Amino acid sequence: MGERLVIIGAGMASGRMLEHLIEAAPGCYDITIFNGEPRGNYNRIMLSPVLSGEKAFEDIVTHDAGWYAANGIACRFGEHVTKIDRDRKMVVSAKGETPYDRLVIATGSAPFIIPVAGKDLSGVVSYRDLEDTNAMIAAARPGANAVVIGGGLLGLEAAAGMALRGAKVTVIHLMGHLMERQLDPAAGYLLQKDLEKKGITVHCKGATKAILGHDRVEAVLLEDGTVYPADLVCMAVGIRPETRLATDAHLEVARGIVVDDQLRTSDPSVFAIGECVEHEKQLFGLVAPLYDQAKILARTLTGEAATFQPVQTATKLKVTGVDLFSAGDFAEGPGREDIVFRDPGRGVYKRLILEGEKLIGAVMYGDTADGSWFFGLIKDGTDVTAMRDTLIFGPAFAGGSSADPMAAVAALPPEAEICGCNGVCKGRIIEAIGGGANTLDLVRAETKASSSCGTCTGLVEQVMALTLGGGFQANANPPMCKCTDHTHEDVRRLIKSLGLKSIPAVMQELGWKSVGGCASCRPALNYYLLSDWPMDYRDDRQSRFVNERNHANIQKDGTYSVVPRMWGGVTTPAELRAIADAADKYSVPMVKVTGGQRIDLLGVRKENLPAIWADLNDAGMVSGHAYAKGLRTVKTCVGSEFCRFGTQDSTGLGIRLEKLLWGSWTPAKVKLAVSGCPRNCAEATCKDIGVVCVDSGYQISVAGAAGMDVKETELLCTVATEEEVLEIVAAFVQLYRENARYLHRIYKWVAKVGLDWCKAEVVEDRANRRALHDRFMLSQSVYQSDPWAAEPPVRKDWSPIYDLSREAAE
């Protein structure tokens, strides 16, 4: 058992720290986490899209119950820590005392409440957590009056969100222009104009005198006498580090909890991280530096040397339709020079602040595409003398190229920062793509880029498009393809609810925009229809990719490979002889053992396929579906029949599973393995479904991968008999068949729906398990047939329709 690590506060900083810690040293601590909010870590930044209705809370949860459980973290959510007893190394909460060896304080900050009369009235909220957000959502009915005090980042996001919900919103701001800490007056003016266009009233230089009301808020009174009616008041005037626990425990506290470069407080076994800390007299209010702190603290906790150095941050506002960017220092001063560009027609304003030969600040409004390039120049202290004349036009112009929107991104150097929140540079994204991350989700998972506030998503996608060329498909729950505006999920749902049973019916009823679809939607539709209506729908061969149409893998030179099934990886001399004979007879250029425990005959000409299949069929072999979005292989080890460690007959069970599942079509390929004991020689724990035999029975785990992503399986359940394994595996595959989107492997699908849901459907609900199993078997009654034997009806169809080569020679 590891040392006891107690964390106070399950917010964005501690959440990220845990991710690093668990990745670096899983199980090294026995972790308990307290949170005042009755929930775990979510992406606080994204409360604004939740407020505006552009996202649901579920979309912004970073760590769900499953994540904490999977990592063995004890959760004490909804439980405030009230005291730290450093002498006895205990934290105290309402439910008692919890001992620690090491303690992390990550209490974030508390909204600052201006001390005016009426501040405690009901209907006065701040903007910090889900409760505040929900209160604003409830109040922001169409026609209701809302007043936001504070025209900074948070206040404006609150105002825009409530306005989007139909409320009449007034922003009261003490200073001369909005967001004065991030914007100069010109940009502040443009911002005000854009907000006014959205129906928001902006009152600058407005000092709040009192909040009026009897039982609840009714209006806001300003010093100048103006009164704004209010059904809700949101106070967003600033935050202060939440340091009370630390102060009471006599830790060194200035404005925040004082920490050193290792995030250690004045007590060597107590650490602090996030908005509650002060480092070298600096406080933090954006996530980028907090994520750096998280990295450093994780290292410190694993005994690695690491030093925190705050980075520069850039600001963006998450209000749809408002593009602003600011970075660095933009105050006027001696020795500073400005370069300004304005395009009033388009509402564009850009200002660069230079000191000597360096760029030290940038403010942009209306067109922020070059923001990260400028930010890079600021951070690196690049000498910009040579490009000064054209600097304001950005990297595209500096390179002399056209107005291609991609040019700006193409011109960024590898170290240019793309994701400010997570400090991810262009080079890191390209590296991840090179490592196989070819979707936005994968890039997010790999680099964390665009996973926090999301304003850089477009940039990340542009980097991906540049790197992947034609292979890139933009994400963000996109439509299925260019032929439709519906997502995969919508199409699956509508096929069922409208009872659509053919591809033309789907295209007609769902308003396809193309004639005959495309190579991306047709195979997906064909799969959805055959999986939903096994008895009614007839497979459309012409909507299948070449491999599934020809029951073989096409090679780069247009020949094919042939892989007969070898049940559970077991073969016989007779089969091997037949394979050898076929290889000779059809002059197969290469015979290879595959990674799936069977034999591949590579380089067969298309017109020879029917004949070679017939020969292999005659020897009792069937297609191995090495080409299919369907069951591929079931790898096995020798198991209890031969191995001195084997606990069960893994080989026999593997063969039974393969015989059960073969021929079924699935959203993407499905691979299984069965190992006879936890030594796991069949590598069951990186398969879509893996079974590991143990003395007491069978551990069924799912959602592994070992291709573009490598992922260990997660335990679905443990059962006592082979019969149960067969039933649960069939039910689980059917759940996947009915719900996943085309081309999503099991691990991707499980990541979306959650393992807990799968468990509820196939493990806990026995009647449902049986029903899924039965639907699977019904489908198998149609689809479990050997395509090699069924096809081709006319062998000559596999040859050229006509041979003109001889006529040409004549």
Added chain:
Amino acid sequence: MNMASETWIDIGPLADIPREGGRVVRTAAGCVAVFRTATDEVFAMDDRCPHKGGPLSEGIVHGRQVTCPLHNWVFDMTTGMAQGADKGHVTTFTARLDGGRVLLNAGELLGRAPATAP
């Protein structure tokens, strides 16, 4: 006027080509793909993708377009032009239907330079 353009070769019945599918005609200068659309139009073009030589006859046919089976370039069968961001062109040949038979223009086909080996 080119006399050869009058010579049509009957390559077979339309029914031998699947709807939204293709077959190939072998010639000394490489294979020619012959496609049949969902509405029974026929088109012919070189069976060689300009990208990396993929056999277009094995692509998915949608509308008057075909998607190469190897890396998904899309070609317009009426012009042979690659669609979207991809740049390339495939030679097309005249194909027509006559009483349920598919005819190709012999002059066009035989007049081609032999394909360079892939």
